[in-house]
Structures are given as C-alpha cells and as structure tokens.
Amino acid sequence: MSAPRAAPPPEPDVTDAQRALVASVAEAAERPTLPPAARERYACAQALVLDQGRAWTPVPLGADLEPHRGVPGGCYTFAARLADAVPGLVYVEGYACPQSGAGWAIPHAWVGRLADGAALDPTWSAPGTAYYGVPLTAPFRRSAPRAPGTAALLVEMLPRDVRRHGLPPGAVAR
Template sequence: MRSNQPVDDFGRSRQRLVEVLGLFTSAYRPAAGRRYSCIEDLVLSHGRWFTPSPLPTDRRPGPQQRCFANASAHAVIYGLTYVEGYATAASSAPFPHAWCARPDGTVEDPTWGGDGRAYLGIPFTNDFLQRQDALGELGPLLFDQHITGWQFLHDGIPGGAVAEVGLPMADA
C-alpha cells in the first residue's frame, strides 16, 4: 500500500493522529464495567491503518459534514467496506470520520475526496452492518455509543464485526 504523498508527510500525519488520540486516552480511566476508557482507546486498540488515495474520477464526493451517511451509501453502491474512526485532512486535527476501504486497504473517501492524510479506523463487515440495521441501530457505530449504552466500551467489539482489511496498528 503506497500513498501519493511523500513518505515523511504520511508518517507525520499518522504519528500526529496517534498522539492526539493518546491524549484523550490518557485523560480518562475506564469507568466501572468498561473495557475501554473512551472511543479513542477503542480505536487505538483495534484500529487499522488505511492508505489515502484519490476518489476515482467517475465518483463525486457527497456533502461535507455527512461522512457517516456518505460512506454508508458509498459502501453499498460500490461494494466497499465501511470504516469508522479518525482521520486527518491537510493541516487539520484528527476528526471522527467515516470512509470506505478497498480490499487492498486504500481509502475511497466519499466526503473528503482525496484530501485525507491519515486514516485510522475500524472496518465493519457487511453482515454486522446488516444486523445493526435490523436492530434499528445503524448510524455512526462508534460515535453514537450513547444510544446503545456504550456497548463497545463495555463489551468490546462483537465477534465477526471487524472486516479483515487495512493494516492493524500493531503491524505498522
């Protein structure tokens, strides 16, 4: 997996993303009964790296500030993997974000197009997404945890929910 940007910029963007998420994680202790202190802790524990790439020219980005809806629809239309986590764009702090991943771990970001610099997130299987939809719990999976009683922070990510795409943080 290679990025179109210089390796140094790519590495610095990843490093900055991890540093910022680490600040959140170090500021919180897991509450009683929780495995993870916060969503950032969950993403740092289970996240995978995805390689930035331009959006194909035949695909137009969706509206800004609608990344979860854009990525969800884009994944279904183009048969890609839906991912939630944190990403950075040019000269920005990490943002909660959703995007799509191709089987090789490259990003197809239907919101930012090709402006992303670093992507760290959890890819979800289509089966898991369909189960969540049937339960009426499909929406931002990581960032709407208050709706499901902080399920992922308490119990971790359910078996069979994570797709095997992207580079696990431990392997980077």
C-alpha cells in the same frame, strides 16, 4: 477494564501525518470524557479505535466513484452508501486529519479497500492527510444501535455494550 492500547509502534512506511493522528487519538484515549464504569473494556471510542483499527493510506476518489460523492458533514451516511454500492469497499469509522488540520483527530467515516489499505473519502473534496479506523462489516453496520441524532456507530457515542465487551465477533472486516 483493560488499559487502552498504547499508540502502535511506528512502521517504516508510516507518514508524519499518520504518526501525528495516532498520537492525537492516543492522547485523547488517555483522558476519556467520562470515567469508565467498572469492568469496562474501553473507556472511550479512541481506545477502541486504537485497539481494533489500523492506518489507512489516503487515495483520491477515482472518477468511477465520483457519482457517489457526498457532502461534508454526511460522512457516516455517504461512506455507508458507497460501501454498499461498490464491491470490494468496506465502511471504516475512526479518525482522520483533513488537509487543513495537521494532526487534528476528527471523528470521521470513509470507505477502505482491505487489499491495499486505501482510504477513499466520499465527503471531503481532497483526501485527508491521515486516516486511522476500524473496518466494519455490512451486517454489523446495518444492525448496530446508534446514539440518537447521529449516523455514527462508534466515534460519536460508544455504545455501552461495546464499552463493556468490545466489538462482537464478525463486526470487524478482515
């Protein structure tokens, strides 16, 4: 198993909330819930998200996207529906900080615009303070196995194949 990637170096335009979120995810990656099995590339979802993900800039959901707004607790489903419905948006899964939780790394899904790194959250009433996640392609998202009882692909229960080998080619949207 390779060591999880350390928290990315700070960038000049990164906010304090984004720094706190990445630090929280990195801290969790250093202490996975389950010990890694031999030859596993990632011990936990946090390590994968730090390695394959990126920071996203919180942007309010525009009036044109309001008809796609979901409910809190349904982020994986509503983010997938919105990504499918609107060209130019991708499903992103990772960790976010809500307005009320400075620095808390909450497993979450939203949609992103690759062109400008905008995070558009269809389930929180106000954008969170920070987002860090992996943009996933629609073909991967539609075919990837999910843990029983969740619509999440990565952050609730990292699939064994992904723990061993990482994401397959074509899984990360570019």
